[in-house]
Amino acid sequence: MAASIAGVFEENLQKKILESKVLVVGAGGIGCEVLKNLVLSGFGDIEIIDLDTIDVSNLNRQFLFHKEHVGKSKAEVARKSALSFNPNVRIKSYHDSILSTDYGVGFYQRFNVVLNALDNRQARNHVNRMCLTANVPLIESGTAGYNGQIELIKKGLSQCYECKPKPTQKTFPGCTIRNTPSEPIHCIVWAKHLFNQLFGESNADEDVSPDTADPETAAEAGKEALATESNNKGNVERTSTRAWAQANNYDPEKIFNKLFNEDIKYLLSMETLWKTRTPPQPKLWGEFTEACVSENSVEANKSRDQKIWNIEECAKVFATSINFLKDEFIKLAEGDHLVWDKDDKHAMDFVAACANIRSKVFGISQKSRFEVKSMAGNIIPAIATTNAITAGIVVMHTFKVLQELYDQCQSVYIRLRLTGRNKLFDPDKVMIPPNPKCYVCSPKPEIVLKVDTKKMTVKSLRDDVLIKALNMVQPDVIIDGKGVIVISSEEGETEANDNILLKDIQIVDGCILKADDYFQNYELSITVIHKDVERDDAEMFEVVADPGLLKPEQQNLTAQSTSKNNVAERMETDGNNSDSDCCIEDEEIISILSSVVIPKKRKLSDEGPSEKRLKSNNEDDDLILVD
Numbered sequence: 001m002a003a004s005i006a007g008v009f010e011e012n013l014q015k016k017i018l019e020s021k022v023l024v025v026g027a028g029g030i031g032c033e034v035l036k037n038l039v040l041s042g043f044g045d046i047e048i049i050d051l052d053t054i055d056v057s058n059l060n061r062q063f064l065f066h067k068e069h070v071g072k073s074k075a076e077v078a079r080k081s082a083l084s085f086n087p088n089v090r091i092k093s094y095h096d097s098i099l100s101t102d103y104g105v106g107f108y109q110r111f112n113v114v115l116n117a118l119d120n121r122q123a124r125n126h127v128n129r130m131c132l133t134a135n136v137p138l139i140e141s142g143t144a145g146y147n148g149q150i151e152l153i154k155k156g157l158s159q160c161y162e163c164k165p166k167p168t169q170k171t172f173p174g175c176t177i178r179n180t181p182s183e184p185i186h187c188i189v190w191a192k193h194l195f196n197q198l199f200g201e202s203n204a205d206e207d208v209s210p211d212t213a214d215p216e217t218a219a220e221a222g223k224e225a226l227a228t229e230s231n232n233k234g235n236v237e238r239t240s241t242r243a244w245a246q247a248n249n250y251d252p253e254k255i256f257n258k259l260f261n262e263d264i265k266y267l268l269s270m271e272t273l274w275k276t277r278t279p280p281q282p283k284l285w286g287e288f289t290e291a292c293v294s295e296n297s298v299e300a301n302k303s304r305d306q307k308i309w310n311i312e313e314c315a316k317v318f319a320t321s322i323n324f325l326k327d328e329f330i331k332l333a334e335g336d337h338l339v340w341d342k343d344d345k346h347a348m349d350f351v352a353a354c355a356n357i358r359s360k361v362f363g364i365s366q367k368s369r370f371e372v373k374s375m376a377g378n379i380i381p382a383i384a385t386t387n388a389i390t391a392g393i394v395v396m397h398t399f400k401v402l403q404e405l406y407d408q409c410q411s412v413y414i415r416l417r418l419t420g421r422n423k424l425f426d427p428d429k430v431m432i433p434p435n436p437k438c439y440v441c442s443p444k445p446e447i448v449l450k451v452d453t454k455k456m457t458v459k460s461l462r463d464d465v466l467i468k469a470l471n472m473v474q475p476d477v478i479i480d481g482k483g484v485i486v487i488s489s490e491e492g493e494t495e496a497n498d499n500i501l502l503k504d505i506q507i508v509d510g511c512i513l514k515a516d517d518y519f520q521n522y523e524l525s526i527t528v529i530h531k532d533v534e535r536d537d538a539e540m541f542e543v544v545a546d547p548g549l550l551k552p553e554q555q556n557l558t559a560q561s562t563s564k565n566n567v568a569e570r571m572e573t574d575g576n577n578s579d580s581d582c583c584i585e586d587e588e589i590i591s592i593l594s595s596v597v598i599p600k601k602r603k604l605s606d607e608g609p610s611e612k613r614l615k616s617n618n619e620d621d622d623l624i625l626v627d
């Protein structure tokens, strides 16, 4: 091993490497490379944590894993494989989520440095906070295709992971998805919503039926239908898609006709929508007039995944996948549901078929199953070389951190082509200091919460704002100056408040809340500003991370343009935007300039306690287009 071979490293560093204790978070694409580098560089004491098991799709790049390991714990197999390179290293593995409360500040304080090799913001945000609290240097890294990024997060010295709002990721208005799709991605998102409506965790925000409250139709469209059939949420008042499908025993033909004939006819009755658009063409089961692809054609010779299915093929796949998913679904316990996964054959077939049928109906170009999969899973192909280079730089940074040479630990960006500075590996010139207004690492973290206090409940304040948007784990909340305990992390203590509206518990415009997460050792001051939310599916709240930005525009011009330039300059890849390795994580809208705007909207991949997998709720999913 390098560190045990005299002369490879200078003596002082060699000693530090041998004596240090390192935590690796994530044993995926980057994590495997990092672990191998650590072991081969002579690190003597390593711990590694990963919540997942090995999937076949990991094998092409996560080289510590082989076919026989599929289904086994990533952390445990990574440990065993790495030990085969150097049995003298002490490696401890945890098959667990780093978000678990078992890993408190004391756990982190045992390490000299923490190396993140994660794929989602939720876990990254959390480790960031824990390392700040424990005052342990964190090396954050990520890749997206050929791009990679490595940065050191050191309390008081550098930006933290949450110092800067993350770049906006693309989402689509509900009415585009439900009424007027114009691109393949709109149909793919709709198909994923449909999967959830039929078999998954159904969610009102993901309704797939025509949206009669589409602002475009407000004047006159939908006419009698609107007046008679829609409720104030804009949804046609009828049994839920799932209840309807169940009542019809998930008959593929009936579901087909409802979705692609009746609902489309209904949409056509909303005439305003089609004044400037090509109207959709309803399709009936069995009326497939499209010619079959000739056996000798290029299309016919492509693999099932690569070719564009004609409508008849789509209908067959639609029926087969529905039948299979129905059988899976009815095996589940009452209240349990399926979870869409791009690597599940039938779930993927279902989405590919539905999306393509809908595309056909709306005259949108169709996509192969392969293309649908990458769009539906927000996949940027994982490039093993980028992971390897990134992991190499992570470990080089680790050497610097152990030597406390922090001034040599600037962020590094890996690019496919030479940057303006003629580099493929482009380091920042200086270490970017912490943002004094950061709502995580500043001395007095504060935010403004614009919220409809007449509509939001205390439970939603806890689950949607504090836990999902602000990434707390076990929040406690009191009203400042009044001492009213609104939310307690002690089980059951404030359960009675759950369904109370904020206004009814004295959380009104101008009120200040003190939120506190004991586990993360994090305190946050929240100034509440009431805003009326008109439509039920509109964003219920908005978090403004820098309260200063609420001041009149003129005063903020400088601050805003600086932050914009920073974002553009750094061309962030994964560290802030996507994720390690392969998938752009599922995040909600975050505006770059003025505020962090997080709509109250559930994620497709949210997994309730009933799911078998332990995965975090931010993973490769939904609504975001990778450009």
Ligand SMILES: Nc1ncnc2c1ncn2[C@@H]1O[C@H](COP(=O)(O)OP(=O)(O)OP(=O)(O)O)[C@@H](O)[C@H]1O
Binding pocket: 025, 026, 027, 028, 029, 030, 031, 049, 050, 051, 052, 055, 057, 058, 074, 096, 097, 098, 099, 117, 118, 119, 120, 123, 382, 579, 580, 581, 582, 583, 616, 620
């Ligand atoms: N909260 C968490 N605790 C522990 N490990 C986590 C957590 N969240 C994500 N991870 C792990 O981080 C790793 C990230 O690796 P990577 O980006 O290569 O993802 P992957 O799941 O292996 O690949 P793909 O997403 O392409 O299937 C994964 O192994 C994942 O299980």
Ligand SMILES: [Zn+2]
Binding pocket: 159, 160, 161, 162, 163, 164, 434, 435, 438, 439, 440, 441, 442
């Ligand atoms: Zn910060």
